[in-house]
Amino acid sequence: MSLFRTELRRLSKRRFTRYMTLLGLLVLAAVVVGVFFTNQKIDAGQLARAERQADQQYQEQVRWSEQERVACEQAKTAGTATDGRYPDDCSMITAPSRDQIEAKWFLPSTFDFKETFDETLIPFAAILALVGFVIGASFVGAEWSTGGMMNLLLWRPKRLTVLLTKLAALLTGILAVTLPAAVLWFAGFWAVANFRGSTEKMTSGVWQSFMLTGVRGVVLVLVLTTIGFALASLGRHTAMALGGVVAVMVVGQFGLGILLSMASVRFAEAWLLPTYALAWMTKTVTLQDWNSCNATYYGECKPATMDITWQQSSVLLSVGVVVILGAALWAMRRRDIS
Amino acid sequence: MPAVLEIEGLRKTYKSRRRGTRNALDGFDMRVDAGQVHGFLGPNGSGKTTTLRTLLGLIRPDGGRMALLGHEVPDALPTVAGQVGAIVESPQFFPHFTARDTLLLLAGAGEVPAVRVDEVLELVGLRDRSGERVKTYSLGMKQRLAVASALLKNPQLLILDEPANGLDPGGIREMRTLMRTLAESGMTVVLSSHILGEIQLICDSVTIISLGRRVAFGPVDEVLAQHSSGAVRIRLEAVSDLPVATEALTEAGIRVTGHPDHLMLAGVDKPASVTRLLAEKNLYVSELAPIAVDLESVFLELTATAPVPGQHRQVDESMKVGGTGQPGPAGGGWGA
Numbered sequence: 001m002s003l004f005r006t007e008l009r010r011l012s013k014r015r016f017t018r019y020m021t022l023l024g025l026l027v028l029a030a031v032v033v034g035v036f037f038t039n040q041k042i043d044a045g046q047l048a049r050a051e052r053q054a055d056q057q058y059q060e061q062v063r064w065s066e067q068e069r070v071a072c073e074q075a076k077t078a079g080t081a082t083d084g085r086y087p088d089d090c091s092m093i094t095a096p097s098r099d100q101i102e103a104k105w106f107l108p109s110t111f112d113f114k115e116t117f118d119e120t121l122i123p124f125a126a127i128l129a130l131v132g133f134v135i136g137a138s139f140v141g142a143e144w145s146t147g148g149m150m151n152l153l154l155w156r157p158k159r160l161t162v163l164l165t166k167l168a169a170l171l172t173g174i175l176a177v178t179l180p181a182a183v184l185w186f187a188g189f190w191a192v193a194n195f196r197g198s199t200e201k202m203t204s205g206v207w208q209s210f211m212l213t214g215v216r217g218v219v220l221v222l223v224l225t226t227i228g229f230a231l232a233s234l235g236r237h238t239a240m241a242l243g244g245v246v247a248v249m250v251v252g253q254f255g256l257g258i259l260l261s262m263a264s265v266r267f268a269e270a271w272l273l274p275t276y277a278l279a280w281m282t283k284t285v286t287l288q289d290w291n292s293c294n295a296t297y298y299g300e301c302k303p304a305t306m307d308i309t310w311q312q313s314s315v316l317l318s319v320g321v322v323v324i325l326g327a328a329l330w331a332m333r334r335r336d337i338s
Numbered sequence: 339m340p341a342v343l344e345i346e347g348l349r350k351t352y353k354s355r356r357r358g359t360r361n362a363l364d365g366f367d368m369r370v371d372a373g374q375v376h377g378f379l380g381p382n383g384s385g386k387t388t389t390l391r392t393l394l395g396l397i398r399p400d401g402g403r404m405a406l407l408g409h410e411v412p413d414a415l416p417t418v419a420g421q422v423g424a425i426v427e428s429p430q431f432f433p434h435f436t437a438r439d440t441l442l443l444l445a446g447a448g449e450v451p452a453v454r455v456d457e458v459l460e461l462v463g464l465r466d467r468s469g470e471r472v473k474t475y476s477l478g479m480k481q482r483l484a485v486a487s488a489l490l491k492n493p494q495l496l497i498l499d500e501p502a503n504g505l506d507p508g509g510i511r512e513m514r515t516l517m518r519t520l521a522e523s524g525m526t527v528v529l530s531s532h533i534l535g536e537i538q539l540i541c542d543s544v545t546i547i548s549l550g551r552r553v554a555f556g557p558v559d560e561v562l563a564q565h566s567s568g569a570v571r572i573r574l575e576a577v578s579d580l581p582v583a584t585e586a587l588t589e590a591g592i593r594v595t596g597h598p599d600h601l602m603l604a605g606v607d608k609p610a611s612v613t614r615l616l617a618e619k620n621l622y623v624s625e626l627a628p629i630a631v632d633l634e635s636v637f638l639e640l641t642a643t644a645p646v647p648g649q650h651r652q653v654d655e656s657m658k659v660g661g662t663g664q665p666g667p668a669g670g671g672w673g674a
Contacts (some may be wrong), residue, residue, distance in 0.1 A: 006446035147430020158414035
């Protein structure tokens with residue numbers, strides 16, 4: 001049996017791997033089931049009822065604005081409209097137009113595959129990335145802390161080969177879980193859309209977009225798995241990776257976020273890692289600076305914006321993997337094992 | 339006999355900003371010939387485990403030369419690793435795997451046939467408990483598992499660090515028999531242990547290390563002979579004659595220590611000269627017993643680690659070759 005197959009076997013035999021994988025898959029299943037039960041298929045009767053409710057709402061708005069306009073004029077005549085309750089010109093009090101009150105507001109939640117499935121790939125990737133990170137950290141961290149790595153190196157003295165083979169086995173294992181899970185995720189939400197929503201307007205372009213988002217999700221899972229593995233190998237303990245990520249998130253992200261907010265830094269989210277993870281999945285995240293005003297031809301005040309793109313995220317993820325994995329490999333090669 | 343393990347001038351220095359520089363290995367030499375059971379002895383912190391770890395590629399040396407089975411290491415470790423079985427320090431295994439799984443995974447990594455797992459489990463007496471998780475094992479059982487893992491490769495050279503640690507008396511005897519059987523089958527065994535009685539019983543030769551340097555090496559009998567102090571215990575027919583005997587022996591240049599019912603003599607080359615001397619004074623010996631030196635006393639003398647009443651010896655307070663407390667000029671294999 002080769003070292004790679006042995007490591008794959010070691011990974012699958014570990015109880016932590018099995019329990020974490022099961023937990024992750026159960027959470028994903030719970031999401032699908034939850035979406036199934038909180039959505040409904042819309043029939044013609046529900047649509048008609050929603051239209052009636054929209055009409056009713058419109059009529060109420062018309063009545064209310066008419067009452068307010070009359071009250072405004074009476075207050076102006078009596079000279080009591082001084083509390084700022086009414087505008088200077090009472091004719092400005094008008095009801096919204098009918099088309100501004102949409103019937104869909106009165107419909108129960110329904111799952112539109114074309115509109116919504118893309119968003120579900122974000123929690124899918126996030127949950128499996130977390131599972132991959134923890135399993136990756138534990139897989140090599142436990143080996144270091146229980147002396148398993150030392151035992152293995154007595155059999156296979158090529159340190160880098162051992163570490164990289166372990167990583168390859170880990171990524172293969174994670175991929176073996178992620179890919180079928182992704183297929184089931186697509187199938188699950190397709191079923192949800194069929195029974196509790198709509199699968200209309202699906203074109204090859206939409207499918208292609210979903211597939212690309214799915215691929216980016218899988219890459220994110222593999223990247224975070226590698227980072228968890230590398231951090232634990234660097235610290236030679238699982239706690240190094242878990243402690244490191246807690247420190248980064250609590251101090252480096254929440255703390256930094258608060259600090260940037262207090263300092264009124266423009267586009268503070270551009271300094272936070274989750275923004276880049278989100279941009280990686282959604283292709284673009286547009287940040288807005290509400291303290292600025294870009295006037296339009298129509299006199300509107302638009303906030304300044306900044307786009308974080310998936311290409312920028314890919315650079316950050318690549319640099320992160322290269323630096324952390326590189327440090328782990330360097331430490332593996334140079335540091336004594338005692 | 340060809341050497342299966344050779345170390346020359348091995349150096350390893352640890353540097354720390356707070357604690358300064360410490361030479362864990364300070365020009366250490368060692369040689370083990372094929373087919374021997376070789377004892378590797380030294381006080382705590384003397385450099386035994388550092389030597390073994392360095393030899394096995396776990397620690398990077400700062401200088402010196404090492405060879406295993408005729409190949410220079412660490413460069414040739416990938417070549418010889420399959421022929422060297424080793425356990426270093428306490429046995430460490432993943433606690434949630436069974437002993438069988440642990441060995442199967444190691445066998446897989448080393449591309450050893452799985453059937454060998456059953457053979458070594460039988461050999462170390464774990465056959466019937468091999469399906470239990472390692473975390474349920476006693477220290478002695480873990481030790482057996484560690485030995486099994488080292489034997490898995492059917493190595494030419496077996497390096498065991500404290501293999502008897504945690505074993506029950508029966509287990510120690512089994513381990514002793516196993517070591518001898520393995521040596522008879524042509525395997526070379528290097529045994530690091532603090533149970534010096536065991537070493538004396540099992541080993542053909544020994545190396546004693548103190549503060550990173552070799553202080554003694556050679557066949558066990560030669561090492562003991564080199565440190566035989568010529569001590570003799572005598573008793574006389576009449577206890578009342580002991581003061582007269584003390585005077586006569588002292589005049590003859592023999593160091594005498596008196597006891598209520600016997601005398602202890604030191605520096606006696608030939609016990610017969612004592613009986614002759616006392617007989618000439620009409621003092622008749624009822625018992626004359628040369629005191630045999632054992633490995634423990636030699637070890638304590640060489641490493642200067644014998645306990646002194648009222649003193650608490652610290653870990654690094656032991657003998658260093660060329661340092662204070664250096665034993666007198668050594669002949670034969672001493673300190674060479």
